[in-house]
Amino acid sequence: MEESMVEAKPEPKQLPAAQQPQGPRRLFGQPLVRNVIVGVVALVLFYLLIGHLSQYRIYQLSQVGPYLIALVGLSVLTGQNGQISLGHGALMAIGAWTLTLMQLHTKSPLWLMLIASALVTMVFGALLGLVAARLRGPYLAGATLALALGLPDITTRYQSVFGGYQGLEVSQPNAPSFLGAAATPTEWLAIIEMICVVVVMILFANLLRSRVGRKFRAVRDDEIATQVSGISVPRTQVLAFALSAAAAGLGGGLFALVSGNVSPGGYTVVLSISLLAAMVIGGTGTLAGAVWGALIMVYVPGWATTLSQKLSLNQSVSANLALAIYGFLLVAIIMVAPVGVQGIVRLVIFKIRNLRKEPG
Amino acid sequence: MLTVENLSASYGPVRALSEVSLAVERSRITAVLGANGAGKTTLLRTLTGLVPAGSGKASLDGAEFLRRAPEEIARMGIAHVPEGRGVIQELTVEENLRLGAIWRRDIDVQAKMAWVYELFEPLEPRAGKPAFTLSGGERQMLAVGRALMAEPKALLLDEPSLGLAPLVVASIMSLLRRLCDEQGLSVLLVEQNARSALSVADDAVVLSLGRVVVSDAADKIRNDEALRHHYLGF
Numbered sequence: 001m002e003e004s005m006v007e008a009k010p011e012p013k014q015l016p017a018a019q020q021p022q023g024p025r026r027l028f029g030q031p032l033v034r035n036v037i038v039g040v041v042a043l044v045l046f047y048l049l050i051g052h053l054s055q056y057r058i059y060q061l062s063q064v065g066p067y068l069i070a071l072v073g074l075s076v077l078t079g080q081n082g083q084i085s086l087g088h089g090a091l092m093a094i095g096a097w098t099l100t101l102m103q104l105h106t107k108s109p110l111w112l113m114l115i116a117s118a119l120v121t122m123v124f125g126a127l128l129g130l131v132a133a134r135l136r137g138p139y140l141a142g143a144t145l146a147l148a149l150g151l152p153d154i155t156t157r158y159q160s161v162f163g164g165y166q167g168l169e170v171s172q173p174n175a176p177s178f179l180g181a182a183a184t185p186t187e188w189l190a191i192i193e194m195i196c197v198v199v200v201m202i203l204f205a206n207l208l209r210s211r212v213g214r215k216f217r218a219v220r221d222d223e224i225a226t227q228v229s230g231i232s233v234p235r236t237q238v239l240a241f242a243l244s245a246a247a248a249g250l251g252g253g254l255f256a257l258v259s260g261n262v263s264p265g266g267y268t269v270v271l272s273i274s275l276l277a278a279m280v281i282g283g284t285g286t287l288a289g290a291v292w293g294a295l296i297m298v299y300v301p302g303w304a305t306t307l308s309q310k311l312s313l314n315q316s317v318s319a320n321l322a323l324a325i326y327g328f329l330l331v332a333i334i335m336v337a338p339v340g341v342q343g344i345v346r347l348v349i350f351k352i353r354n355l356r357k358e359p360g
Numbered sequence: 361m362l363t364v365e366n367l368s369a370s371y372g373p374v375r376a377l378s379e380v381s382l383a384v385e386r387s388r389i390t391a392v393l394g395a396n397g398a399g400k401t402t403l404l405r406t407l408t409g410l411v412p413a414g415s416g417k418a419s420l421d422g423a424e425f426l427r428r429a430p431e432e433i434a435r436m437g438i439a440h441v442p443e444g445r446g447v448i449q450e451l452t453v454e455e456n457l458r459l460g461a462i463w464r465r466d467i468d469v470q471a472k473m474a475w476v477y478e479l480f481e482p483l484e485p486r487a488g489k490p491a492f493t494l495s496g497g498e499r500q501m502l503a504v505g506r507a508l509m510a511e512p513k514a515l516l517l518d519e520p521s522l523g524l525a526p527l528v529v530a531s532i533m534s535l536l537r538r539l540c541d542e543q544g545l546s547v548l549l550v551e552q553n554a555r556s557a558l559s560v561a562d563d564a565v566v567l568s569l570g571r572v573v574v575s576d577a578a579d580k581i582r583n584d585e586a587l588r589h590h591y592l593g594f
Contacts, residue, residue: 214451214455218448218459222446222447222449226459227410228439229431229463230463
């Protein structure tokens with residue numbers, strides 16, 4: 001391959017060593033190795049951490065995982081590919097019911113059920129992507145909103161299959177024997193989630209560095225320049241939607257496991273909008289932003305409730321006050337950090353680096 | 361060789377191109393001139409599939425390409441540098457160049473990039489910088505460089521001189537001439553700036569209200585005072 005180019009250009013300019021391609025680096029290059037190491041370290045730290053937490057804290061922490069995975073998908077779709085989705089709550093629902101129905105009707109192992117929630121939702125996401133590729137901006141928001149509003153009703157329309165308003169029970173998996181009798185189902189679920197989070201983060205981090213990631217960003221920034229570069233805009237958009245939906249589906253499957261049941265009330269349009277808000281607050285388009293967003297989604301409402309209860313008001317006032325505090329905090333974060341929490345983190349890191357560079 | 365026969369296109373009920381015909385041989389530059397609204401940009405956009413073509417034919421080396429999807433046309437070897445630079449702002453200079461050859465797995469991207477950096481020297485030190493940090497002239501260089509990454513046979517440029525200083529325009533034009541000769545490209549150069557386009561072009565086509573009103577050798581048009589006054593304003 002290189003020899004054919006030498007003819008066209010007799011004296012190829014040598015690039016600095018750092019820029020030289022290192023073999024087939026597209027998938028198995030250094031960034032992947034680095035990400036895997038970071039992921040494994042995070043996994044080990046997480047395992048050590050849950051040994052020191054109460055069961056309730058672990059349960060709370062395990063709510064972060066599903067949101068985090070769904071947010072990674074949404075953030076890549078919106079931040080990297082420029083497509084908005086108000087329907088990711090509904091996509092989570094598809095993943096959740098896929099896992100639940102498989103658990104109910106088959107004897108599949110857990111890993112298969114989780115993969116199936118991702119794949120089934122990916123198919124739905126690809127179909128949605130076909131529609132989305134023809135729509136832009138507010139029209140796309142409207143179409144995905146329709147999904148978020150309509151899908152929960154299907155579960156009540158076909159009660160015998162989906163369980164109606166009551167929903168369906170989901171049993172939590174027991175820890176395998178090699179972890180010892182000490183591991184409770186709650187702990188085991190937290191570990192499963194962390195594994196899923198690490199795998200999803202590594203896959204998406206590498207995807208965004210690859211030519212697929214470059215295509216996503218090109219489509220977001222300038223469709224005409226992208227098309228004339230020989231890239232199909234609709235195909236790229238459908239791919240982005242499908243991958244994003246797969247993440248949402250896996251998140252939904254895990255969410256069903258954590259909640260112990262699935263019912264339409266858990267996957268209303270409010271969930272879709274909360275995901276969108278968390279994405280913006282965390283930092284749109286970044287994987288780290290999805291982590292912040294998921295933490296905020298799980299912990300901030302809890303703090304708001306604790307805060308309003310401390311004021312010893314009557315029950316109905318304190319319940320509403322919790323919502324108001326939550327809303328106020330979201331507005332405050334947006335005003336302080338218009339580019340999200342991750343934007344602030346980056347700015348701080350940048351400033352610290354600059355301080356170090358300044359001579360004494 | 362790029363051939364266009366009786367090409368027509370409309371925006372709804374509004375006719376934008378009427379039976380435009382032209383031919384650009386290899387290693388030749390044809391300038392497309394005319395006032396605002398004459399149909400110059402529409403001609404390029406119709407050829408690259410961004411505007412649906414009405415009637416007519418267009419082929420590159422005998423292969424029909426009209427009415428295909430834009431990305432397919434690009435993959436047939438027709439590179440379009442759209443008006444207003446056509447670079448992806450948020451991607452780095454290097455990523456933009458890689459994008460240009462993203463569908464070609466048979467070329468050495470690294471060597472091709474080195475070649476582009478040699479053509480456009482100001483780009484190399486900026487390889488890792490996002491494209492929005494570039495000046496207007498550098499963006500134009502990047503847009504042309506991106507178009508060249510996939511080794512096209514035909515290069516369609518839409519107003520490369522737009523908003524650039526005369527000196528920068530002159531250097532881009534002379535580079536275009538060199539590229540065209542060295543690579544055997546067929547170049548279709550749409551320009552508002554008739555004087556600089558005619559200085560490098562072999563042939564020229566003057567459009568008015570979507571029709572070809574003059575089609576001749578560039579130096580003949582340059583020397584025809586009446587025509588210049590009437591259509592080109594200099």
